[in-house]
Amino acid sequence: xxxxxxxxxxxxxxxxxxxxxxxxxxxxxxxxxxxxxxxxxxxxxxxxxxxxxxxxxxxxxxxxxxxxxxxxxxxxxxxxxxxxxxxxxxxxxxxxxxxxxxxxxxxxxxxxxxxxxxxxxxxxxxxxxxxxxxxxxxxxxxxxxxxxxxxxxxxxxxxxxxxxxxxxxxxxxxxxxxxxxxxxxxxxxxxxxxxxxxxxxxxxxxxxxxxxxxxxxxxxxxxxxxxxxxxxxxxxxxxxxxxxxxxxxxxxxxxxxxxxxxxxxxxxxx
Amino acid sequence: xxxxxxxxxxxxxxxxxxxxxxxxxxxxxxxxxxxxxxxxxxxxxxxxxxxxxxxxxxxxxxxxxxxxxxxxxxxxxxxxxxxxxxxxxxxxxxxxxxxxxxxxxxxxxxxxxxxxxxxxxxxxxxxxxxxxxxxxxxxxxxxxxxxxxxxxxxxxxxxxxxxxxxxxxxxxxxxxxxxxxxxxxxxxxxxxxxxxxxxxxxxxxxxxxxxxx
Numbered sequence: 001x002x003x004x005x006x007x008x009x010x011x012x013x014x015x016x017x018x019x020x021x022x023x024x025x026x027x028x029x030x031x032x033x034x035x036x037x038x039x040x041x042x043x044x045x046x047x048x049x050x051x052x053x054x055x056x057x058x059x060x061x062x063x064x065x066x067x068x069x070x071x072x073x074x075x076x077x078x079x080x081x082x083x084x085x086x087x088x089x090x091x092x093x094x095x096x097x098x099x100x101x102x103x104x105x106x107x108x109x110x111x112x113x114x115x116x117x118x119x120x121x122x123x124x125x126x127x128x129x130x131x132x133x134x135x136x137x138x139x140x141x142x143x144x145x146x147x148x149x150x151x152x153x154x155x156x157x158x159x160x161x162x163x164x165x166x167x168x169x170x171x172x173x174x175x176x177x178x179x180x181x182x183x184x185x186x187x188x189x190x191x192x193x194x195x196x197x198x199x200x201x202x203x204x205x206x207x208x209x210x211x212x213x214x215x216x217x218x219x220x221x222x223x224x225x226x227x228x229x230x231x232x233x234x235x236x237x238x239x240x241x242x243x244x245x246x247x248x249x250x251x252x253x254x255x256x257x258x259x260x261x262x263x264x265x266x267x268x269x270x
Numbered sequence: 271x272x273x274x275x276x277x278x279x280x281x282x283x284x285x286x287x288x289x290x291x292x293x294x295x296x297x298x299x300x301x302x303x304x305x306x307x308x309x310x311x312x313x314x315x316x317x318x319x320x321x322x323x324x325x326x327x328x329x330x331x332x333x334x335x336x337x338x339x340x341x342x343x344x345x346x347x348x349x350x351x352x353x354x355x356x357x358x359x360x361x362x363x364x365x366x367x368x369x370x371x372x373x374x375x376x377x378x379x380x381x382x383x384x385x386x387x388x389x390x391x392x393x394x395x396x397x398x399x400x401x402x403x404x405x406x407x408x409x410x411x412x413x414x415x416x417x418x419x420x421x422x423x424x425x426x427x428x429x430x431x432x433x434x435x436x437x438x439x440x441x442x443x444x445x446x447x448x449x450x451x452x453x454x455x456x457x458x459x460x461x462x463x464x465x466x467x468x469x470x471x472x473x474x475x476x477x478x479x480x481x482x483x
Contacts, residue, residue, distance in 0.1 A: 059443045
């Protein structure tokens with residue numbers, strides 16, 4: 001392929017588990033591919049792989065990241081082309097190994113190799129701050145922090161931002177996932193300002209709590225492709241911000257829209 | 271530190287090895303020296319067990335593998351971990367082995383295999399239980415699952431095109447026989463009869479297993 005590209009590697013991380021790292025990785029990767037970029041999404045969660053399932057590519061796996069670093073196969077052989085997007089590839093994690101199977105230096109080498117051929121490398125990091133996290137961030141140029149509006153998730157995000165800075169990855173960008181505007185309005189949920197106050201990082205986007213995400217995850221089709229879903233729109237906006245466009249935040253408008261469509265649903269059954 | 275680290279006792283069935291200390295390199299050195307003093311006697315011996323107060327399982331495994339592969343010792347020990355280690359070792363070599371399947375060698379696994387679990391065997395595998403998505407079976411021979419097969423099954427590794435994969439419910443993520451890899455079509459539905467997969471003219475064919483035939 002076009003050798004000599006200078007791609008960007010972005011790690012998606014959170015500290016806390018279950019906040020939506022994998023979903024975010026799948027959606028950002030797919031979204032970037034929809035914009036015409038060549039993308040590799042790399043599942044770094046060895047032993048607990050999920051990204052293949054979320055992207056609906058599980059049954060195509062033959063080789064995985066451990067095979068690549070152990071040189072059992074060529075890098076190209078392990079890359080799985082997405083079902084829907086020509087320019088989107090998945091590098092799956094191994095399931096029968098554990099985090100000790102890959103080292104930081106191997107990861108750096110791997111990501112640098114990928115950067116020569118692809119525009120974006122999205123690295124889906126495992127939860128925690130142990131070895132798996134360490135090698136996930138080793139090859140990353142930039143970081144996206146995913147959090148949910150809960151004190152525990154924000155606390156872990158804060159810790160991770162500190163570790164990233166210590167590893168010379170500065171100015172990570174924040175995605176606040178699964179926000180419920182109705183609860184925020186009642187004062188029952190942390191709002192965006194509260195979270196930004198604590199974390200003091202740049203906001204990349206806000207993704208509403210949306211059942212479409214669950215539906216699409218179970219179907220193996222990232223919600224970013226769903227034209228109707230609000231969460232899909234949120235992810236499309238995030239992608240546009242990543243590639244450098246200025247996109248306004250949906251925020252309050254979002255609530256009205258959400259409310260409106262809910263009413264529509266009630267009235268007309270959608 | 272001389273040979274006093276190691277003492278080898280022979281009984282009718284084979285030999286016991288006594289080991290002192292827990293430094294693998296020292297033990298290895300002393301042991302190899304001892305064996306080399308009487309190489310013809312030891313080559314091909316039956317090893318019953320390795321014992322030692324400070325001996326760890328890792329070192330024990332290492333020594334056993336050393337004896338097995340370098341000095342052709344026959345292992346009698348039933349230690350599960352060791353057997354697994356050796357199988358792992360052998361499964362890595364599966365592709366290099368000659369194209370022979372001993373039909374009689376079968377590994378039985380009782381219970382459900384979950385995501386991330388892997389069974390590799392140099393013969394047939396029978397799972398009495400389910401195989402969940404994310405679990406992997408690798409066999410040189412046939413694979414039979416008395417339950418639901420949802421994981422990856424690879425039968426006939428190393429050129430055995432006659433190998434089959436059969437399950438009460440055959441819904442694998444991916445099915446491989448020898449070097450042929452197939453995955454179920456999108457939206458494949460649940461089939462409630464036992465099925466058998468085999469290679470016919472270089473294609474994997476899945477057909478129901480009808481007991482009255």
